[in-house]
Amino acid sequence: MGLADKVLEGNVQAAARLITGIEDELPGAIQELDILYPHTGRAHIVGITGAPGIGKSTLVDCLIGVFRKRDMTVGVIAVDPTSPFTGGAILGDRIRMQHYGTDKDVFIRSLATRGWSGGLAKAAISTVHVMDAMGKDVILIETVGTGQGEVEIARVADTCLVVLSPGTGDEIQVIKAGIMEIADIFVINKADKPGAENIAMEIEMMLGMKTCPHPSEADWKPGVVLTEAISGRGAEELVEQISKHREFLVCGGGLERRREERAKQELMGAIESFVRSYFHQEIERGGEMEKLIADFVRRKESPHSAAMKIIRQFTSQFRPVTS
Amino acid sequence: MGLADKVLEGNVQAAARLITGIEDELPGAIQELDILYPHTGRAHIVGITGAPGIGKSTLVDCLIGVFRKRDMTVGVIAVDPTSPFTGGAILGDRIRMQHYGTDKDVFIRSLATRGWSGGLAKAAISTVHVMDAMGKDVILIETVGTGQGEVEIARVADTCLVVLSPGTGDEIQVIKAGIMEIADIFVINKADKPGAENIAMEIEMMLGMKTCPHPSEADWKPGVVLTEAISGRGAEELVEQISKHREFLVCGGGLERRREERAKQELMGAIESFVRSYFHQEIERGGEMEKLIADFVRRKESPHSAAMKIIRQFTSQFRPVTS
Numbered sequence: 001m002g003l004a005d006k007v008l009e010g011n012v013q014a015a016a017r018l019i020t021g022i023e024d025e026l027p028g029a030i031q032e033l034d035i036l037y038p039h040t041g042r043a044h045i046v047g048i049t050g051a052p053g054i055g056k057s058t059l060v061d062c063l064i065g066v067f068r069k070r071d072m073t074v075g076v077i078a079v080d081p082t083s084p085f086t087g088g089a090i091l092g093d094r095i096r097m098q099h100y101g102t103d104k105d106v107f108i109r110s111l112a113t114r115g116w117s118g119g120l121a122k123a124a125i126s127t128v129h130v131m132d133a134m135g136k137d138v139i140l141i142e143t144v145g146t147g148q149g150e151v152e153i154a155r156v157a158d159t160c161l162v163v164l165s166p167g168t169g170d171e172i173q174v175i176k177a178g179i180m181e182i183a184d185i186f187v188i189n190k191a192d193k194p195g196a197e198n199i200a201m202e203i204e205m206m207l208g209m210k211t212c213p214h215p216s217e218a219d220w221k222p223g224v225v226l227t228e229a230i231s232g233r234g235a236e237e238l239v240e241q242i243s244k245h246r247e248f249l250v251c252g253g254g255l256e257r258r259r260e261e262r263a264k265q266e267l268m269g270a271i272e273s274f275v276r277s278y279f280h281q282e283i284e285r286g287g288e289m290e291k292l293i294a295d296f297v298r299r300k301e302s303p304h305s306a307a308m309k310i311i312r313q314f315t316s317q318f319r320p321v322t323s
Numbered sequence: 324m325g326l327a328d329k330v331l332e333g334n335v336q337a338a339a340r341l342i343t344g345i346e347d348e349l350p351g352a353i354q355e356l357d358i359l360y361p362h363t364g365r366a367h368i369v370g371i372t373g374a375p376g377i378g379k380s381t382l383v384d385c386l387i388g389v390f391r392k393r394d395m396t397v398g399v400i401a402v403d404p405t406s407p408f409t410g411g412a413i414l415g416d417r418i419r420m421q422h423y424g425t426d427k428d429v430f431i432r433s434l435a436t437r438g439w440s441g442g443l444a445k446a447a448i449s450t451v452h453v454m455d456a457m458g459k460d461v462i463l464i465e466t467v468g469t470g471q472g473e474v475e476i477a478r479v480a481d482t483c484l485v486v487l488s489p490g491t492g493d494e495i496q497v498i499k500a501g502i503m504e505i506a507d508i509f510v511i512n513k514a515d516k517p518g519a520e521n522i523a524m525e526i527e528m529m530l531g532m533k534t535c536p537h538p539s540e541a542d543w544k545p546g547v548v549l550t551e552a553i554s555g556r557g558a559e560e561l562v563e564q565i566s567k568h569r570e571f572l573v574c575g576g577g578l579e580r581r582r583e584e585r586a587k588q589e590l591m592g593a594i595e596s597f598v599r600s601y602f603h604q605e606i607e608r609g610g611e612m613e614k615l616i617a618d619f620v621r622r623k624e625s626p627h628s629a630a631m632k633i634i635r636q637f638t639s640q641f642r643p644v645t646s
Contacts, residue, residue, distance in 0.1 A: 034625035041622055263620040264606050268599070270630035275598045276591070283587050297586040299364055302357035307593035315638045 004035035010134050012107060019109055022126045025277070033126055036133040041259070043075070043132040044246050047157030049143045054165040055189045058229035060142050061099060064106055065232070066239045067138055073105040075131030075139040079124050107131060122269045125156060125262075156262045158255060159245045161238075163187045164203075166195035183222050185241050191226035191234065200224045220248050279310065289313075327358035333457050335430060342432055345449045348600070356449055359456040364582070366398070366455040367569050370480030372466045372505075377488035378512045381552035383465050384422060387429055388555070389562045390461055396428040398454030398462040402447050430454060445592045448479060448585070479585045481578060482568045484561075486510045487526075489518035506545050508564050514549035514557065523547045543571050602633065612636070 006014030021029030100106040162183035223241045227234030249255035296306040329337035344352030390397050423429040485506035546564045550557030572578035619629040
């Protein structure tokens with residue numbers, strides 16, 4: 001029995017192995033994903049983003065608890081772009097496993113892919129597919145929201161939570177950088193701290209001014225939920241809001257639209273990833289391209305003209321085999 | 324007279340316009356870059372990376388001052404990946420302009436390209452070319468080192484400074500994440516704070532254990548320089564270290580090797596960028612691919628097989644024109 005078939009039966013070890021294969025970009029893993037793909041599309045995907053240190057992980061723990069009480073199965077993907085200056089996903093993962101390690105209906109996985117952020121986004125989406133095919137009802141993607149790449153990941157979720165907390169000065173940045181647009185629900189965590197109500201009010205005010213980018217989604221007004229992840233306060237209400245947003249998406253056609261958008265992005269990612277590894281190998285190998293690269297290094301060719309020559313060579317020689 | 328010719332004459336307005344064109348990925352800007360490219364390769368490129376809030380910008384200001392005292396012309400590129408949670412490059416830029424706005428031999432530019440981090444790296448390298456062609460002697464690239472993308476940018480420099488400061492707990496992260504390998508010079512900024520000497524000692528110890536990835540560069544032992552950017556202390560010594568590293572690279576052949584590596588990366592970037600925009604347009608336009616995308620959205624095609632079909636179509640139809 002192949003890895004994919006085991007995943008479809010909900011086998012955790014098989015899923016874990018497949019995800020590792022995806023992280024390592026093994027060709028076999030891509031084939032297994034192809035088998036899983038028709039079995040995906042059922043899970044509700046929730047993105048959770050926010051600056052470091054505002055309690056996202058604790059919040060995710062709370063959410064797992066509430067979903068489990070409702071007898072829903074949960075997948076969690078903690079995305080850490082292996083920042084050389086932060087890079088802590090693995091530890092959080094371990095602490096969490098102490099809570100839910102014995103619950104077979106909770107599957108937690110950290111992704112800490114090195115390399116380009118597009119690769120990380122790709123690994124995250126593929127991991128969503130694996131958990132989706134396993135039969136998880138809800139999949140939480142936690143991203144450290146300090147870079148564009150992470151926001152892109154959050155954007156592919158069905159429902160996107162933007163987490164803030166008092167005293168960090170985030171609120172202004174959020175407004176400035178246009179992150180308002182990606183939030184379906186705002187969470188003010190550490191709501192016991194002074195200033196929480198103020199942030200909530202500011203956001204409510206901003207939301208009043210907000211024009212919706214998708215006209216047919218115009219009637220969704222992002223909620224603002226105050227939470228204290230450490231005590232669990234507000235978690236039930238947050239899950240209510242998430243369910244409400246899902247219902248809204250399903251009824252209003254927004255879910256279909258978001259998924260089409262995500263599919264297009266994923267397709268671009270697959271193309272880029274293929275092209276990237278193909279040309280990377282070509283350039284590393286040298287061969288026919290060696291002279292061209294040498295000319296380029298000696299500045300006889302510009303980056304643009306050298307790239308065009310290489311692409312021309314590629315299109316005249318290469319015929320990929322469809323799977 | 325074209326934009327490129329004006330840049331070659333050192334025209335600041337022309338350079339600024341060209342860089343904006345690069346950020347916006349205008350085709351015309353790429354053509355102008357092609358003209359500039361043979362005139363590049365003279366400047367010394369210094370990368371400066373480190374966590375937010377450790378005084379990188381102030382340090383860069385100090386360095387500009389020292390280089391100018393030595394009658395060297397300076398380009399500065401401040402890279403900010405438009406993080407929705409930070410996103411502050413523009414302000415720093417303005418403050419800086421108050422110091423050096425009237426000095427025609429200092430050209431400062433912030434890059435805050437939205438979108439994928441590869442695009443940011445590409446814009447940074449292209450901006451380096453512009454400043455290089457303008458005749459700047461030294462080009463400082465300041466990156467907020469919280470993501471892999473920024474480290475990649477730092478890595479393309481001739482000389483890479485990793486900046487730490489006491490009390491932030493960075494030192495352990497730096498060692499863990501393997502950032503030791505990219506540092507040619509360590510800078511301990513805010514050296515008046517307690518703990519600075521300790522960090523310096525720890526790094527010195529680590530350096531003793533370090534094995535060099537490039538055998539012929541093995542005899543370069545990264546220096547550790549203590550600075551107080553706010554008072555200027557240590558800036559002269561740091562510039563001395565930078566010059567020493569440059570000399571070392573030129574004499575030992577390391578400069579050639581680094582530039583070849585950078586050229587390969589740039590070539591990959593140009594290929595990816597072309598492929599990205601080509602397929603992005605194709606996917607957005609729909610057309611022949613529409614059915615394929617629809618099948619994919621309905622999960623009749625896997626991402627991988629759909630991508631392969633699109634690439635096959637591309638290679639059979641497309642013949643790029645060389646410039």
